[in-house]
Amino acid sequence: MPRSPTLAHIDVTHVAEQTYAVFIRDHELTVDQPFSAGGDDDGPTPVELFVSSLASCVAYYAGRFLQRHRLSYEGLRVRAEFDMADDRPTRVAAVRMRILLPVRLSESRRRALYAVVNHCTVHNSLRQPPEISVVMD
Template identity: 45%
Template sequence: MNEITVVHQEDDAYAIFIRDHVLHVDQPRAGGYDSGPTPLELFAASLAACVAYYARHHLKDHSLPHTGLEVGTHFTLLAGEPLRVGSISLDVRLPWSLRPSDQEDLLKAIDPCPILASLDVAPKVTATVTCSPTDRAAEPARTPQSLH
């Protein structure tokens, strides 16, 4: 998988480079300029986009209408430290009716979304610090540390 790179722009604004795409994230409440969604909004949006992908393919594969599909999402943050998402709701919206059994099948069809699976079983996340050779401090190198 290609590397995704996040580059500081100014204050609390960052550019995200993904293949040939550039996304912008910003923290307007922390002094940013609202030049893009916050990282948490992007997190929730990526989950909704993944669910939409699986939902549309299920509908299409079962010869059901799929044009006009939308997925809405809301998230809440837990109080305290560390700040983190406490709940996420997803609403698969269709501009037509489905039988209850088809609705149940559609909800089951979104389960393979890898973002949902990653939320169910948290991945191991590691972080490292890499300094350019001219800026290296006289400290020993640090090894990757788990963020969990």
Template identity: 35%
Template sequence: MEVTVEHLGSVQFEIRTRNHRIISDQPVDDGGFDEGMTPPELLLASLGSCAGFYAAQYLRKNKLATEGTRVRVTCEKVKDPVARMTNFVIEVDAPVELSAEQRKGVEEAVEHCLVHNTLLHPPKIELKVVGAIAAKK
């Protein structure tokens, strides 16, 4: 998997993958134009859309309505020991009443989400600085 992120000016970035693009921006109060989600919001969106995919897949497999399924993802921002996001909560709201067994089924399905599992088991992250900026050092 790969995405490319390019600075557009100010605090805006264009994120591209395959034939898709997303604009990332900051709120006006933070010097942006508020024309796109912030990077932390994009992380929440990624987790929520992944969870929604797996929830809808479970509902569909069990011949339950999927259209209108909503996922709400919240988290807290903390600064200690470093600025980060913590205490994520995923709420799945199905468009139909679910039995306790079906709710457990949705929960188990969502636990297969790639983004969810990546956050639960943090990956190794390697940072490389290349190009003209790196050559000036």
């Protein structure tokens, strides 16, 4: 992930019921809730996107590691599972990720890869949370 002092902006706009459109640069995503939570299941939930951002950051760092070592990263996958906390406040309590490598790595390369993906930008942001502010216009 290239470092940028600020991302211009992300806009989130209500579409209908529990569905929202998320605009990021020239990309549009849809977030919604599953039927069981009153949504139409038109897209992932915001929490699923949150976990997805961590998993995709790990995948990116793993892919760059494999590239740097001139190893195939074709078919690289990261599978993430998460649990919600049982208490308050509502939050993600645990995330488990499994990197599914397309190539075999020596034990020393596996340790090196782990060190790299364990410090992806999203992971670092969770370890040292950003200051978050909310204002209303």
